[in-house]
Amino acid sequence: MRLLAFATVPEDSPPSDHELTYAIVAAHHDGRLLLVRERTRGCWELPGGGIDPGETAREAAARELWEEADQWVEPSALRFEGFARTALPDHLTRYGALFSAEITDPAPFTPNEEISGISWWAGGDAPAGGPLQTVDVYLAGLTRR
Template identity: 55%
Template sequence: MTDSAPPLASGPLGMRLLAFDRVPEDTRFDDGVPVGYSLVALWRAGLLLLVHVRGRDCWELPGGGLDPDETPRQAAARELAEESGQHVAPRRLRFAGFALTSLPGRGVLRGAVYRAETDAAEPFAPTAEISGVHWWDGAGPLPHGRLQTVDARLAELVGR
């Protein structure tokens, strides 16, 4: 992507979605941009799971950084459970592609994006990081805070 190309989406906190690559999960990139995080678009009865991140006052897809010696798939399952209380085995996550994002103060990173479906919502207990979860219809208002529009665009790209 060139600097003059418009992003696929821009977020309220300065995040930009530069590209979304539908390539195999085991793709090795030689552009120097690391795979630094994983996200999960979890669907239940046509609704998308979002988590409210306290420090950003923002509704986002569950996800986060990779721990040492952890695969993006393992990180996705772990982050989903830690942030939302929803448990999906890593093997049940369907790889959707890699997001190329620009983050203020962090430069350009690549994120592995997964999707999954569940039949039932598991209980959620607020944490120091996550104040709530919401099953969103993609159009209606959120209980409070703002929407991370980059994550909403990624959810559209990976589909239900």
């Protein structure tokens, strides 16, 4: 994935040149970043995914955090960080909403069809089992002001 731009504009002012298609969450606990290992891509990345019809980006972010990592945060408790414009080798350019959250009491994780594991990553080398999605790590760094 390539990061083309990042815009820190109001949440209710998404970019208009491409559709907003996904939401991701940089969740932190005790100074560590939550990463999920996506089975198909085999890499460590931020929890997130597509925005369902009728769903806001904020609602999608909370749902994806729950579905992928078993961590529940009320949508209203998520902090909006900005919009990322990204490109994948086989996809068109698209926009995603980046949110952040503090997890005070992490819940246990159960692997599922999409995610094989989670890691509370402290930085440095990638957790065992796959490479880091460097765009996600960079975006997560933007949430730690």
